[in-house]
Amino acid sequence: MIINRADSIAAYDRFVQRAVESKSVWLIVDTERDLPATCDSNEVTRTFVVPVWSDRAYAVRAQPKFAFNTDVEEVPLENFLERTIPFLSDQNGLAGPNWNADLAGLEVDPLELLQKLQKHTAAHGK
Numbered sequence: 001m002i003i004n005r006a007d008s009i010a011a012y013d014r015f016v017q018r019a020v021e022s023k024s025v026w027l028i029v030d031t032e033r034d035l036p037a038t039c040d041s042n043e044v045t046r047t048f049v050v051p052v053w054s055d056r057a058y059a060v061r062a063q064p065k066f067a068f069n070t071d072v073e074e075v076p077l078e079n080f081l082e083r084t085i086p087f088l089s090d091q092n093g094l095a096g097p098n099w100n101a102d103l104a105g106l107e108v109d110p111l112e113l114l115q116k117l118q119k120h121t122a123a124h125g126k
Helices: 005-022 057-066 077-090 109-123
Strands: 024-030 048-052 070-076 094-097
Touching: 005 024, 005 070, 005 077, 005 109, 024 048, 024 077, 024 094, 048 077, 057 070, 070 077, 077 094, 077 109, 094 109
Parallel strands: 048 094
Antiparallel strands: 024 070
């Protein structure tokens, strides 16, 4: 599905704001592997994306697009920054912040997302 770039950027900005405010993010987790669920990049060949949401409801809407053995899990923002982001970077993966229910949205370099989250946290004293 094609999504308007302006809408994708707004979803990304909303993700950063809400994740910092709530100090948590939501992932769909593959319960068989105990790892975040992934999907193929729509933009970069042979690259995977880990979709991540600022609100549980967004993740629940997208969960049916994944395999049966998944759960929606809240992850403390600190853990996401210290574990998931480095994993994505080491594996040359991307993050999909606040993707829609059709798994469409921006595909972001994990270190760019880390920097944006840290900058927003510093600016808002969280």
